[in-house]
Amino acid sequence: MADHRLLRLVPEQAETTVEEAVRALDLVGQAHDDRPYVITNFVLTLDGHATTAGRSGPIGSDADTAMLVGLRTRVDAVMIGAGTMRTERYGRVIGDQAERERSEREGLPHDPLMVLVSGRLDVPWDAPLFTAGGGRVLIFTHSDAEPPETATKLRIERHEGAVDLPRALAQLRRERGVRALLCEGGPQLHAQLIDADLVDELFVTHAPKLAGGTGPGLVSGLAERERPLELASLLYEPGTGELFARYRTGAR
Numbered sequence: 001m002a003d004h005r006l007l008r009l010v011p012e013q014a015e016t017t018v019e020e021a022v023r024a025l026d027l028v029g030q031a032h033d034d035r036p037y038v039i040t041n042f043v044l045t046l047d048g049h050a051t052t053a054g055r056s057g058p059i060g061s062d063a064d065t066a067m068l069v070g071l072r073t074r075v076d077a078v079m080i081g082a083g084t085m086r087t088e089r090y091g092r093v094i095g096d097q098a099e100r101e102r103s104e105r106e107g108l109p110h111d112p113l114m115v116l117v118s119g120r121l122d123v124p125w126d127a128p129l130f131t132a133g134g135g136r137v138l139i140f141t142h143s144d145a146e147p148p149e150t151a152t153k154l155r156i157e158r159h160e161g162a163v164d165l166p167r168a169l170a171q172l173r174r175e176r177g178v179r180a181l182l183c184e185g186g187p188q189l190h191a192q193l194i195d196a197d198l199v200d201e202l203f204v205t206h207a208p209k210l211a212g213g214t215g216p217g218l219v220s221g222l223a224e225r226e227r228p229l230e231l232a233s234l235l236y237e238p239g240t241g242e243l244f245a246r247y248r249t250g251a252r
């Protein structure tokens with residue numbers, strides 16, 4: 001992982017780096033008995049948008065990407081909704097072989113399980129996640145459609161009517177041994193997880209820019225109710241002015 005110098009502003013001021021901040025996280029050690037410890041990661045503009053021109057990629061800097069990739073190395077599974085998969089066309093979760101080997105040495109998976117949530121099973125089967133052949137993918141869906149052959153190991157888990165997220169997380173914990181899970185969005189999936197009290201921490205990168213337009217924000221369709229958050233840490237990237245905030249929800 002290319003390292004990036006940061007200033008920690010909260011809890012106490014200190015110099016640090018993305019690498020150091022990520023390595024200090026013990027997420028798998030906080031697994032709940034009945035579901036994984038769940039963190040989410042988003043990058044947002046000052047006006048609260050999660051996309052510019054329909055994509056999240058242009059919002060964050062290289063330091064933001066390093067933080068995201070670093071978080072992937074601290075969990076057993078990464079979850080995204082089908083909308084994010086259709087837009088961002090993911091590849092293998094940890095692209096770097098040396099990083100995969102290091103994760104394994106530290107008691108984490110060589111390849112975190114990639115979990116997709118898709119009602120219609122309408123996903124881009126030609127994306128590198130499915131064609132590259134490395135890693136493992138699990139799709140929760142309520143569709144009866146059959147997936148095509150994929151080079152990457154794929155399993156489908158079907159729910160009736162809609163994907164029941166509490167049940168999906170319980171299955172991941174019980175049947176797949178997932179201790180910690182990183183949800184990378186998008187806003188619709190994020191809102192449902194928060195509404196169901198399934199998110200323990202939010203990692204939010206605040207990028208010092210305005211996007212304008214009508215792109216979605218951190219959540220789409222969240223039920224209206226004030227939910228106080230605790231600011232657990234705040235890191236500042238002097239080169240870009242980005243702020244990396246870590247919030248605790250207090251969900252069990």
Ligand SMILES: NC(=O)c1ccc[n+]([C@@H]2O[C@H](COP(=O)([O-])OP(=O)(O)OC[C@H]3O[C@@H](n4cnc5c(N)ncnc54)[C@H](OP(=O)(O)O)[C@@H]3O)[C@@H](O)[C@H]2O)c1
Pocket residue numbers: 041042043044049050051054055056057059080081082083084085087088117118119120121122123141142162163164165184185186187188189190192216220
């Ligand atoms: N800034 C950031 O950090 C960030 C992060 C992630 C995404 N994004 C952006 O957000 C946009 C996508 O937003 P989005 O809210 O549409 O994406 P999303 O939450 O990833 O996907 C929504 C889709 O997920 C499936 N889904 C979610 N919950 C379900 C449930 N309970 N049961 C069955 N299916 C369920 C449905 O798939 P089907 O349509 O297959 O039924 C639904 O249409 C993209 O432009 C992406 O770039 C930004």
